Every structure is written in C-alpha cells, then in structure tokens.
Amino acid sequence: MTDTTSELDDAAIDFDTAEPAAWSAMTWFAVLSMAATSFALVSAEFLPAGLLTPMARDLGITEGTAGQVVTATASVGAVTALLSNVLIGRLNRKAVLVGLSALAIGSNILAALATDFWLLLLGRAGLGIALSGFWALSVAVVARLVGANATGRGMAIVTLGVSLATIAAPSMGALISDWLGWRIAMAMTAGLAALAMLLQALSLPTLPASTSNSLADVFRLTGRRGVQLGMLAILLLMTGHFAGSVYVRPFLEQVTLLETESIALALLGFGIASVIGNVAGGRMADASIRLALGVTAALMAVAALALVLWGAHIGVAFAFVSLWGFAFGMAPVVLPTNLSRGAPDALEAAGSLMVVSFQVAISIGAVFGGYVVDHYGAVGPLTLTTVLAASTGALALLQPRS
Structure with missing residues (x-):
C-alpha cells in the first residue's frame, strides 16, 4: 500500500467492496495511538472555550482579545493544511x-507559561501547525x-478522539481553571500530547514516503x-459557529448568570449532544446531503436565536446550548461530505480544501x-451566529439533489 492520491481516493470510494482482514494487536495499537493524538490535539484546540474568562x-x-488565541491556531493551521504535504516532502511519516x-x-x-498575550499567541500558533499537519496526514497513514x-473503520476510531475531546475539553477546562487555574488546565494538554507521542513512537511502523506532492491539483479543484x-x-x-461558541461562557455568565459548575454542565451537554x-x-x-446541510444550518440558527431571545432562563439556556452542540456534531460529517460531492474523483485534494x-x-x-463581543456585549456573537447559520440554510437550496 502507498499513500498516493489516486490510490487513497480509490480507497475512499471503494473501501467496503471487500471484507477487511482482521487487525493484529499492533494494528489496533497503532490506530488507537492516532485516536489518542486526535484527542490530545483537539482537547488543546477546544480548551479556550472553558478558559476564556480567567x-x-x-x-x-x-475577553474578545483573549478569543484571538483561537484565531492564531486556525490562521497558522490554514496555511499548514495547504502546504503540509509539500513541505514534508519524502520525510518518514x-x-x-x-x-x-x-x-x-x-x-x-x-x-501555559505565557506572561503576556503575544507569547500565548505564539504557543497557540504552534498548536495550529501540529493540528493541521496531523489531519493532513491522517487518512493516508490510516x-x-x-x-x-478498512480505511473508513480506522478513521472512525481516530475521529472518536475528536468526539471525546469535544465533550471533555470545554467542561473540564472550566472546572480545572476554577480549581487550579487556567495555566494548569493548559499544561495538562501538554501531558496528553506527551502520552500520544509515546504511543506513536511505540506503535507506529516505519512509514516511508512514497511520493512527493503538488499544489496544482488542489488549486485546480477550486x-x-x-x-x-x-x-x-x-x-x-x-464562521457563524466559532463567532458565537467561543463566547458561550461569557454569555452564560453575564446573561444566564450561571456559576462555574453550571457552565461546565452546560458545556458537557453541548459535547454529549455533539x-x-x-x-x-x-x-x-x-x-440526502442537501437535506442534511439544510437541517444542520437550521438547527444551529434556531439554537443561537433562542439563546439570544430567551437565554436568560436557565432551562432554555441548557436546552439550546445542547441543540447547538447537536448541530455542531452534524457539521464535521455533513460539510466535508457536501464538499466531496463536488470532486468525487479527487477526494484527497478536496480534503485539503476542506481543512x-x-x-x-x-x-x-x-x-x-x-469585535462584536467587545462592542455589543455577550449577545452580539450569538446574533452573528444566527445570521450566518441561516445564510447557510439558504445556500443549501442551491446544492444539487442527491
């Protein structure tokens, strides 16, 4: 097996055409090490949602400025996702x-040790490189x-780490920051990454590169x-989701008037629903990918709007934060599937554009x-979420029927 684009695209299309062979213990160990890595990286990515205020x-x-730690991670990650396969060349995977x-x-x-905002941004930028580099390689490695x-089965296990991180990181981050401080919470993600690195070193076989990559095919798809x-x-x-979700904790504190423990429960409900x-x-x-996209967007729009209108009520806040989590859980499945329908013959290149x-x-x-939270308060970002999610619902009407 190699990790060339054509072979992996064929694998993505036809992976269930034959009965997969039983996995050896080392294969399970290697795949679980990839899942542990996704858990560690995504936990660190989502952690600021529970740490923003402290x-x-x-x-x-x-709080608006602190939210830019997410921007640093994502901005560097966007460039890394586009260039990673070119930059690593023939290095062993x-x-x-x-x-x-x-x-x-x-x-x-x-x-965790940052004494000012710029050092914090630098640390988060490094995380962005690690995140995007990992996801750019994950399908080929699995x-x-x-x-x-068995590629689909393997990726399902790897992405289990994402689901678990979505549940654990914001809620546990909020609790740990309240008990021990946000720096300890941030340092714990370094420990998770160290465990993942150890598992990779012990379980992954040598994975020499079989080919170099070019950006030409990726840009051609646009x-x-x-x-x-x-x-x-x-x-x-x-954009709508992250404009609002990063500032859910300030909203729950300032509008719903929840204490830290209740906020952690609300964020836990978000994760379980996702x-x-x-x-x-x-x-x-x-x-139906068209229907799926419309439903995902509509649920997120309804959840954000309900919080804006009635989020001062505790029961409403808990219910619609969970509904938002449900919509967010749909999005990582629906959005890439929707994009891939436009390039069934070049799924990996489409995947790069997706990242x-x-x-x-x-x-x-x-x-x-x-910007909105600093100028218009905690309700502002959720209003922006409502508008952009509703716009996505309208866009779904333009999608081809399937």
Missing part, C-alpha cells in the same frame, strides 16, 4: 507525526495501517461549482466574534 482576567485583556506531537507539547507548555478496505458551494457552506456555517449529532449527521448525509476552509472560518469567526 485567561482574559489574568493577562489583563478583554512516522517521524513527522511524532515531531508534530512534540511540537504540540512545546506549544502547550509555552501557552490507510497504510489498516488497508484500503474552479468547480460544487467545490465552490461546498467551501462557501463551510465558511458560512463554521456526539449524537455526529451519528445523526452521518445517516442523514447518506440519505483550509475550516481553519479560515475559525479565524474569521474568532476575529468577528471578538
């Missing part, structure tokens, strides 16, 4: 993955570990209408969300 207070900055985990360790430690016919609509859907919905939404999104996307689109959307969302 982080801003400690560094003497506004195991060495690259272990190196990316080492970078995550250093970046999280720097963020395909080589388990074989083309001329296709289906790809353009898919990228626009990601930009609208994820796992359920992930399953629902997969089933709906298989049935870039997500990271750009996170950056834009954090920037605009920070």
Whole structure:
C-alpha cells in the first residue's frame, strides 16, 4: 500500500467492496495511538472555550482579545493544511507525526507559561501547525495501517478522539481553571500530547514516503461549482459557529448568570449532544446531503436565536446550548461530505480544501466574534451566529439533489 492520491481516493470510494482482514494487536495499537493524538490535539484546540474568562482576567485583556488565541491556531493551521504535504516532502511519516506531537507539547507548555498575550499567541500558533499537519496526514497513514478496505473503520476510531475531546475539553477546562487555574488546565494538554507521542513512537511502523506532492491539483479543484458551494457552506456555517461558541461562557455568565459548575454542565451537554449529532449527521448525509446541510444550518440558527431571545432562563439556556452542540456534531460529517460531492474523483485534494476552509472560518469567526463581543456585549456573537447559520440554510437550496 502507498499513500498516493489516486490510490487513497480509490480507497475512499471503494473501501467496503471487500471484507477487511482482521487487525493484529499492533494494528489496533497503532490506530488507537492516532485516536489518542486526535484527542490530545483537539482537547488543546477546544480548551479556550472553558478558559476564556480567567485567561482574559489574568493577562489583563478583554475577553474578545483573549478569543484571538483561537484565531492564531486556525490562521497558522490554514496555511499548514495547504502546504503540509509539500513541505514534508519524502520525510518518514512516522517521524513527522511524532515531531508534530512534540511540537504540540512545546506549544502547550509555552501557552501555559505565557506572561503576556503575544507569547500565548505564539504557543497557540504552534498548536495550529501540529493540528493541521496531523489531519493532513491522517487518512493516508490510516490507510497504510489498516488497508484500503478498512480505511473508513480506522478513521472512525481516530475521529472518536475528536468526539471525546469535544465533550471533555470545554467542561473540564472550566472546572480545572476554577480549581487550579487556567495555566494548569493548559499544561495538562501538554501531558496528553506527551502520552500520544509515546504511543506513536511505540506503535507506529516505519512509514516511508512514497511520493512527493503538488499544489496544482488542489488549486485546480477550486474552479468547480460544487467545490465552490461546498467551501462557501463551510465558511458560512463554521464562521457563524466559532463567532458565537467561543463566547458561550461569557454569555452564560453575564446573561444566564450561571456559576462555574453550571457552565461546565452546560458545556458537557453541548459535547454529549455533539456526539449524537455526529451519528445523526452521518445517516442523514447518506440519505440526502442537501437535506442534511439544510437541517444542520437550521438547527444551529434556531439554537443561537433562542439563546439570544430567551437565554436568560436557565432551562432554555441548557436546552439550546445542547441543540447547538447537536448541530455542531452534524457539521464535521455533513460539510466535508457536501464538499466531496463536488470532486468525487479527487477526494484527497478536496480534503485539503476542506481543512483550509475550516481553519479560515475559525479565524474569521474568532476575529468577528471578538469585535462584536467587545462592542455589543455577550449577545452580539450569538446574533452573528444566527445570521450566518441561516445564510447557510439558504445556500443549501442551491446544492444539487442527491
């Protein structure tokens, strides 16, 4: 098996055409090490949602400015996602993955020790490189570990780390920051990355590169209408999501008037609902990607609008934060599937554009969300979420029926 684009694209299309062979213990160990890495990296990515208020207070900055730690991660990640396969050239993929985990360790430690906002940004930028580099390689590596016919099964296990991080990071971050301080919470993500690096070093086989990569195929896809609509859907919905979700804690504190423990429970509900939404999104996307995109956008718009209108009521806040989590859980399944329909013959190149689109959307969302929260208060970002999610719903009407 190799990790060339054509072979992996074929694997993505035809992975279930034959019965996969039983995995050896070492194969399981290697795949689980990838899942542990996704958990460690995504935990660090989502952690600021639960640390924003104490982080801003400690560094003497506004909550809107503190939210730009998300921008730093995503902005660097967007460039990394586009260039990673070119920059790593023929380096052994195991060495690259272990190196990316080492970078995550250093970046999280720097963020935890940061004495000013710029050092914090530098640490988060390093995390952005580690995140995007890992996801850019993940499908190719999993395909080589388990074989083309089991790539989907392998990726399902790897992305389990994302679901678990979505549940654990914001809620546990809020609790740990309240008990021990936000710096300890940030340092714990360095420990998770160290564990993931150890598992990778012990379990991954040597993975020599089989080919170099070019940007030509990636840029060529941007001329296709289906790809353009898919990228626009990601930009609208994820910009809306991250414009509001980063500032959910200030909203729950200032509007719903919740204490830290109650905020942690609300964020836990968000995470659990996102796992359920992930399953629902997969089933709906298989049935009708157009419908799935419309439902995902509509649910997020309704959840954000309800919080704006009635979020002062505790029961309403808990219910619609969970609904928002459900919609967010659908999005990582529905949005990439929607984009891939525009390039069924070039799924990996489309995947690169998908990662870039997500990271750009996170950056834009954090920037605009920070501006809005500083000028219009905690309700402002959620209003922006409502508008952009509703716009995505309208865009879904332009998608081809499937």
